Amino acid sequence: MPSPEPSAGMPPCVLEDMPPPPAGMPLIVDFENVTKTYDAGTPRAFTSITDINFKVEDRPKIGEFVGVLGPSGCGKSTVLRLIAGLAPHFPQTMGKVFVNEQPVQGPGPDRGFVFQDYSNFPNRTVIDNVAFGLECAHVEEKERKAKAMEWIQKVGLDAKRDGLKYPHQLSGGMNQRVAIARTLIMQPKIILMDEPFGALDPTTRQSMQDLLVSLWRELEATVFFVTHDIAEAVYLSDRMYIFSPSPGTIRHQLKITPADRPARQMQAERSFQESVLAVRDILEKLELEKAALAAKGSPK
Amino acid sequence: MPETEIAKTTPSKPSVWSNWLGRARTIRDVPPQLESWMFGLAFMGLALVVWYLVTAEWNGERFMPRYKLPSPGETFASFPSLWFDRALSLSAIASLARVLGGFMLTAAIGIPLGIIAGCYLRVNAFLKPLSVFGRSVPIAALVPLTMIWFGLGEVQKVMFIFIATVAYVLFDTTNAVQAVPDRFLDTGYTLGAHRTRAKGARRATFFALIYALIFSFGLFALDDQSESHGLLRGMAGSSFWLHALFGLTLGFLLWYPIQSHQLLRKVLLPLALPDIINNLRLVFGVAFGYIMLAEVIDAKRGLGFIIIQSQRVGPREHIYLCLIIITLLAYGIDQGIRVLQRKFFPYLKNAES
Numbered sequence: 001m002p003s004p005e006p007s008a009g010m011p012p013c014v015l016e017d018m019p020p021p022p023a024g025m026p027l028i029v030d031f032e033n034v035t036k037t038y039d040a041g042t043p044r045a046f047t048s049i050t051d052i053n054f055k056v057e058d059r060p061k062i063g064e065f066v067g068v069l070g071p072s073g074c075g076k077s078t079v080l081r082l083i084a085g086l087a088p089h090f091p092q093t094m095g096k097v098f099v100n101e102q103p104v105q106g107p108g109p110d111r112g113f114v115f116q117d118y119s120n121f122p123n124r125t126v127i128d129n130v131a132f133g134l135e136c137a138h139v140e141e142k143e144r145k146a147k148a149m150e151w152i153q154k155v156g157l158d159a160k161r162d163g164l165k166y167p168h169q170l171s172g173g174m175n176q177r178v179a180i181a182r183t184l185i186m187q188p189k190i191i192l193m194d195e196p197f198g199a200l201d202p203t204t205r206q207s208m209q210d211l212l213v214s215l216w217r218e219l220e221a222t223v224f225f226v227t228h229d230i231a232e233a234v235y236l237s238d239r240m241y242i243f244s245p246s247p248g249t250i251r252h253q254l255k256i257t258p259a260d261r262p263a264r265q266m267q268a269e270r271s272f273q274e275s276v277l278a279v280r281d282i283l284e285k286l287e288l289e290k291a292a293l294a295a296k297g298s299p300k
Numbered sequence: 301m302p303e304t305e306i307a308k309t310t311p312s313k314p315s316v317w318s319n320w321l322g323r324a325r326t327i328r329d330v331p332p333q334l335e336s337w338m339f340g341l342a343f344m345g346l347a348l349v350v351w352y353l354v355t356a357e358w359n360g361e362r363f364m365p366r367y368k369l370p371s372p373g374e375t376f377a378s379f380p381s382l383w384f385d386r387a388l389s390l391s392a393i394a395s396l397a398r399v400l401g402g403f404m405l406t407a408a409i410g411i412p413l414g415i416i417a418g419c420y421l422r423v424n425a426f427l428k429p430l431s432v433f434g435r436s437v438p439i440a441a442l443v444p445l446t447m448i449w450f451g452l453g454e455v456q457k458v459m460f461i462f463i464a465t466v467a468y469v470l471f472d473t474t475n476a477v478q479a480v481p482d483r484f485l486d487t488g489y490t491l492g493a494h495r496t497r498a499k500g501a502r503r504a505t506f507f508a509l510i511y512a513l514i515f516s517f518g519l520f521a522l523d524d525q526s527e528s529h530g531l532l533r534g535m536a537g538s539s540f541w542l543h544a545l546f547g548l549t550l551g552f553l554l555w556y557p558i559q560s561h562q563l564l565r566k567v568l569l570p571l572a573l574p575d576i577i578n579n580l581r582l583v584f585g586v587a588f589g590y591i592m593l594a595e596v597i598d599a600k601r602g603l604g605f606i607i608i609q610s611q612r613v614g615p616r617e618h619i620y621l622c623l624i625i626i627t628l629l630a631y632g633i634d635q636g637i638r639v640l641q642r643k644f645f646p647y648l649k650n651a652e653s
Contacts, residue, residue: 086486109492119483122647123570133491136562166647186491 015275018239018253021057027101028058028190028222029083034095035247036078038088047247049075052095054241054250061220063189065258067233068226069283070243070251071290076226078248080192083224084111099190109133112188116195118175120167126152126178127163133186151181156211173204177211184215191216191223198228206263209235213259230279231267235259242282245290252282348372370617378617382606386618391601392629398454398602399591401522402461403584408511410466411576412554414473418572419564420557424474431474434467443593452598454522460594465587469580476575480568493562500560504552507559511551516544574645581637588630 021027034052039045056066068076081089082097085107097104099111120129127148128135134144152159155177167175176196183191197205209232216223227233233240236259242252256275259266266272314322323329331339354363355371366374382388417424442463450456520540558564595604603622610618641648 084486084490086489107486107489109490111490113486113490115483115487117483119481119487121484121487121567121571123573123645132488132566135566136488136492136494168647182487182491192490 015240015278016255018255021055026058027055027098029054029056029224030096030098030101031055031079031082032096032098034079034082034092034097036075036082036089037093040093048078048089050247050249052079052249054253056222056239058100058222063216063220063222065216065223065225065236065238067237067240067256068224068243069228069230069233069240069279070248071245071283071286072228074243074246075248076243077194080113080194080224080226083190084113084192086113109137109186110188111190111192112183112186114176114179114183114191114193114196116198118167118172118179120175120178120182122167125164125166126157126170127159129167129178130181130185132182137186147185148181151185152178154184154215155181156207157181173200173208176200176208180212180215184219187219187221189221191219191221193223193225195226195228197232205229205232206267209259209263212236213263230283231272231276234272234275234279235263235267240279242279242286245286245293251286254279367614367616370615370620375617375620378615379621381615382618382621386606386609387601388606388625391603391606392625394601395588395591395595395603396629398457398594399461399584399587401454401458401518402591403465403580403587404514405458405462406465406469406583406587407580408514409550409554410469411473411580412558414470414576415477415564415569415572416554416557417470418474418477419568427470427474431467431471434463435471439464439590440593443597446594447597455519457591457594457599458522461587461590464590465583468583468586472579472583473572473576476572476579477568479575480571484567484571485563488563488567493566495561497560500556500565503559503565504556507555508548508551511547511554512544513547515547515550516540519543574641574648577637577641577645581634581641584637585630585634588626588633592626 031052031054035047035050037045037047056064068079070076078089082092083099083104084090085104090104090106120126121132124132127145130148130151131139131144134147139147149159149163152163157174157177162170162174167178170178176199180196197208200208212223213236223236225233225236234256237256238258240252240254240256241250242254243249244251323331351369351372355366355369355374356362370378413427417427442460446456446460446463450459520543558569591602592604592607595602596608599605603626607619607622610616610622
């Protein structure tokens with residue numbers, strides 16, 4: 001039963017501004033004045049993000065959950081894809097993107113990506129989808145299949161029953177579980193999730209949030225999570241970046257109580273809902289700003 | 301009570317006929333499978349009846365004379381002479397073999413080249429004029445040219461099919477690869493798909509050996525059958541080993557770019573393959589039609605040859621029989637490929653279209 005008040009000993013969900021990172025701490029992701037302009041120098045030039053600055057410390061054995069929120073079209077995905085090194089967003093037009101203090105050169109298995117539309121390979125069974133990364137890394141067939149079975153169980157699917165199915169035989173939630181297993185099997189230190197649960201119904205969504213929290217504890221990775229669902233972001237995040245309207249730049253950095261209880265329980269607490277409302281207020285102001293910008297920009 | 305009033309005013313029970321008529325008049329109403337077949341059969345029946353009526357004798361006179369359009373009975377009665385005297389099965393096999401030979405060449409070059417062009421857009425831009433030209437040029441106009449280049453034998457017929465179809469297969473394959481959504485590429489990249497040069501070279505060598513065999517033995521076999529030698533013999537010096545070397549180089553060059561990148565080998569190629577095979581099936585149907593063009597000129601057997609012989613010296617019944625047989629053969633092959641498609645791509649919910 002969800003209790004309306006937090007039980008004793010559990011901190012209420014709070015929002016506070018993020019303190020700057022202590023100097024000298026190793027950084028896992030570091031954006032320095034990053035700007036991305038498409039078709040630069042042509043009349044179609046479009047700036048997606050401008051002057052993005054943020055630093056996420058490397059916390060070995062702990063990791064961090066970074067929620068990314070903002071008005072639609074503000075370049076949240078661009079930031080994720082710049083970390084992943086995926087074209088056409090990569091490379092940035094200006095500024096520097098560092099991962100593990102090295103400039104990003106291109107995509108790699110050290111940065112896992114979970115997409116909204118699952119994108120499981122339709123020609124591969126669940127096992128072969130999950131084992132794809134290991135296959136690319138030339139892991140022997142027997143070993144990679146055993147490991148894939150293990151991960152299929154971990155994301156809450158039945159490896160025996162579902163392992164030989166094809167993606168089109170699975171529901172959306174199951175497909176997203178496969179996509180998560182496929183990403184996590186590579187044990188990436190950075191996991192990028194672009195609205196991974198956007199296409200799922202609310203009930204499935206909550207169970208996926210719980211699954212994600214439990215898996216993330218085991219992986220000790222830094223997760224970047226783009227979402228439009230404020231409750232989801234407040235629940236999952238340790239840290240939250242709120243973007244301004246396009247061209248996007250980081251407007252707020254918030255520190256948030258981490259998810260330490262099941263989604264259904266924690267999301268029913270009053271302090272949690274107050275935090276959600278506070279974030280919603282910030283976002284609504286930004287949406288108004290966006291509308292004002294659009295009104296000013298239209299009579300060209 | 302309003303309920304009983306409504307029951308009184310509505311007709312007691314719509315008849316089966318008016319029920320059916322209502323459905324038939326509904327836009328996009330899907331008929332049961334059996335009904336669809338009945339309608340298909342009805343068309344064939346209607347065609348037979350019309351055929352019968354225009355060729356039947358009325359007071360000793362026919363609307364269509366026999367030399368223009370023989371009656372259904374006369375046509376089907378001439379089947380034994382077509383089968384035995386004209387050696388229908390040999391001709392059908394000869395036609396099929398020519399199409400298959402040319403088509404194999406088309407697939408061997410068009411598919412890998414199309415995959416490369418679909419991945420590397422500069423290659424695509426480079427090959428674009430070729431595919432535009434190849435798809436716009438009137439195919440029938442190529443028959444005389446192929447005779448100048450390759451003589452009158454089997455090489456000419458195979459090369460004609462190759463030249464007529466390669467641009468289509470190249471174009472379709474390029475499109476199929478480009479149609480693979482970007483998100484699968486992104487997924488592949490973030491899971492670590494990378495270039496594997498050594499493995500690519502090993503696999504490409506295997507393909508190169510197959511190509512060498514096809515080009516040496518295949519051309520050798522064709523050359524043996526043809527009595528006159530055209531460009532190919534002069535070009536290659538009719539040397540078996542030169543052909544083999546040519547095939548080896550070509551096979552390696554075409555397959556190394558595909559085999560040496562995991563993203564092409566494990567993602568793009570398998571995802572585009574169902575589309576590629578489906579397009580091959582469609583082009584094969586067209587190629588089977590083209591071969592008649594090459595066979596009406598100086599062939600010793602083949603379905604096209606039988607048709608032109610029947611037109612010149614009769615019996616005309618054979619023309620109609622051949623048309624029916626060609627249609628049935630093409631349809632049968634098409635259905636056969638479909639069955640294979642469903643077997644090899646079980647993940648496609650419908651291997652239709």
